[in-house]
Amino acid sequence: MPVPADPFTPGQAERVQRLRTEFSRMLMHHQFAIDEMLTKVSILREEFLHLHRYNPIEHISSRVKTPRSLIEKITRRGLPLEIDAITANITDIAGIRITCSFIADTYRILDTITAQDDVRVVVVKDYIAEPKPNGYKSLHAIVEIPVFLSTGPVHVPVELQIRTIAMDFWASLEHKIFYK
Numbered sequence: 001m002p003v004p005a006d007p008f009t010p011g012q013a014e015r016v017q018r019l020r021t022e023f024s025r026m027l028m029h030h031q032f033a034i035d036e037m038l039t040k041v042s043i044l045r046e047e048f049l050h051l052h053r054y055n056p057i058e059h060i061s062s063r064v065k066t067p068r069s070l071i072e073k074i075t076r077r078g079l080p081l082e083i084d085a086i087t088a089n090i091t092d093i094a095g096i097r098i099t100c101s102f103i104a105d106t107y108r109i110l111d112t113i114t115a116q117d118d119v120r121v122v123v124v125k126d127y128i129a130e131p132k133p134n135g136y137k138s139l140h141a142i143v144e145i146p147v148f149l150s151t152g153p154v155h156v157p158v159e160l161q162i163r164t165i166a167m168d169f170w171a172s173l174e175h176k177i178f179y180k
Helices: 010-051 067-077 083-089 103-114 165-179
Strands: 057-064 094-100 120-126 139-149 152-164
Touching: 010 057, 010 067, 010 083, 010 094, 010 103, 010 139, 010 152, 057 165, 067 083, 094 103, 094 165, 103 120, 103 139, 103 152, 152 165
Parallel strands: 094 152
Antiparallel strands: 057 094, 120 139, 139 152
């Protein structure tokens, strides 16, 4: 049986391999950023519980966009498959959702996290004070944190979504109705 011809020219094959390696490294950096943020949130959770005898954080979840989801977003936005373009234009590759009991808790958690010296606030969108037209409510913040690698620090964006249990329930139902 004949061996199929390589679909790539030598230069293209090397470019694809380089892009694959860079893409994997970028996703790894975002996972490390989530790990850093989860440590920060876990410390706050413990401190609130022990010092204040009240824990405003009910639930924490996190994710790094899957390669498929990320490529779909890159395609929708018409971005080139280049790491610099991706990291400059897509800020929700790493995401953490914090669910609280009360609205006041959402603001308190956001203020406490963003007051940390190594957390740089890029943008905050307050969909609690100004809900989206479909009724969606949540606090969204893009923050940037340093991830310390063997080659030095890399500043990585993380999207924080902070909402109440009721807001989370509504958003989950809305998502299922609209997307499923």
